[in-house]
Amino acid sequence: MIIQDVIYHLETLAPLHYAEDFDNVGLLVGDKNTTLTGILVTLDTLEAVVDEAIEKNCNFIVSFHPIIFKGLKKITGKNYVERVVLKAIKNDIAIYSMHTALDNAVLGVNNMICDQLQLVNRQILIPQHETIKKLTTFVPKAEAELLRNALFAAGAGRIGNYTDCSFNINGIGTFNGNENSSPVKGKKGHLHFEAEIQISITFQKHLEEQVLNTLFKTHPYEEVAYEITTLENKNQHIGMGMIAELETPMEAQDFLNYIKTKMNTPCIRHSTPLNRPISRIAVLGGSGSFAIEAAKGAGADAFITSDLKYHDFFTAENRILLADVGHYESEQYTKNGLVAFLTKKITNFAVVLSKTNTNPVKYF
Structure with a gap:
């Protein structure tokens, strides 16, 4: 097995197409064709983590956060980022980051928080836009079922x-091949009328190359007529945060104690507790102040996140x-979820x- 085999599984869970534009995800250090010895899963890649990978004979580190976030002009070891990269390269250790690709995945970071809190009825809080595409093509009736099934x-x-x-829409297609054509239907130099079916089919944007390769491989025509459009529909399986529910509502104080225990945190900074039971919960791992209004709009009683500033708490507005x-x-708990996922996919490493x-x- 090579490192690329592991990357394939990681990108079925969290395709890199859905990472935020500002992010740096994917293989950051190393050669994807290197033979795998072992996988170490971490939240951050620090020098101590690289040392741990060396000790445990793991030449592939799967890290949630990217160790390289901004461009490196020099690698001299003058800061912790450069020292990590140098040590990884010297020891032939590859580093892969998932970050916001996993944030946006339906089974990613926020689903893992919901698992930890045992929340039910989960939905994406802020669905991504323009991630669903539509293919429209035209195929002879006799080959329509074969093409549909392949797609x-x-x-x-x-x-x-x-x-x-x-x-699917029935119609009549017309074409006239020139002297260089090799028509499957009709004769070149003659206008041909063919009973065709217009097939329209949607797909996730990260599958575009795969879908088009299948179209060209399966379609019978020498020249394939097709259109691809980007839809405005929200993608209920891709996006930031989640909205879910407690199986049994709790009073605010009990709820705060619950998340303190379940999230294993020594401190919770919170707004004024509500005078009503907590039932509907929004979660967003990492810095989530941008999602406060979305959480309120979704009818959440509570929003669990981090890195809130002083004035953010005023926006709770009771x-x-x-x-x-x-x-x-x-x-x-992201790394625990990734270990569980990879252990199911890769049983011999x-x-x-x-x-x-x-x-x-x-914390003091």
Whole structure:
């Protein structure tokens, strides 16, 4: 097995196409064709984590946060980022980051928080826009079923909880091939009328290359007529944060004690507790102040996130309980979720949960 085989599984969970534009995700250090010896999963890649990978014979570090976030003009070891990169290269250790690709994945960071809190009825809080595309093509009636099934197999036609979705219209296509053509239907130099079916089918944007390759491979025509459009529909499976529910509502004080225990945090900074039971919960791992209005709009009684500033707490306006559990604390279970995922996918290689505590914030 090579490192690329592991990357393939990681990108089925969290395709890099859905990472935020500002982010730096994917393989940051190393060669994807290197033979794998073991995988170390961590929240952050620090020197101590690289040392841990060396000790445990893991030549591939899967890190949530990217160690390289801005461009490096020199690698001389003058700061912690450069020292990590140097040590990884010297020891032939590859580093891969998932960050906001995993933030936006339906089974990613926020779903893992919901698992920890045992929340039910989960939905994406802020769905991504312009991530659903539509293919429209035209195919002879006799070959329509074959093409449709091939496109379904390539991942197209999945909408929410449904698969094999398409729309089909009967019509007549016309074409006239020149002297250089090799028409499958009709004769070159003669106008041909063909009974065709117009097939329209949606797909996730990260599947575009796969869907088009299938179209060209399966379609019978020498020249394939097709259109791709980007839809305005919200993507219920891609986006930031989650909105879910407690199985049993709690009073505010009990709820704060609950999340303090479940999220293993020594401190919760919170807004004024509400005078009503807490039932509907919004969560967003990492810095989540930008999602406060979305949480209020979704009818959340409480919003669990981190890195809230002083004035952010005023925006609660007695409509929602804001709970800042700490940045590291909000994302700490991500590595456990990744280990569980990779262990199911890769059974013949060690997938190791890093024991290094990378939290830079200490509490007195």
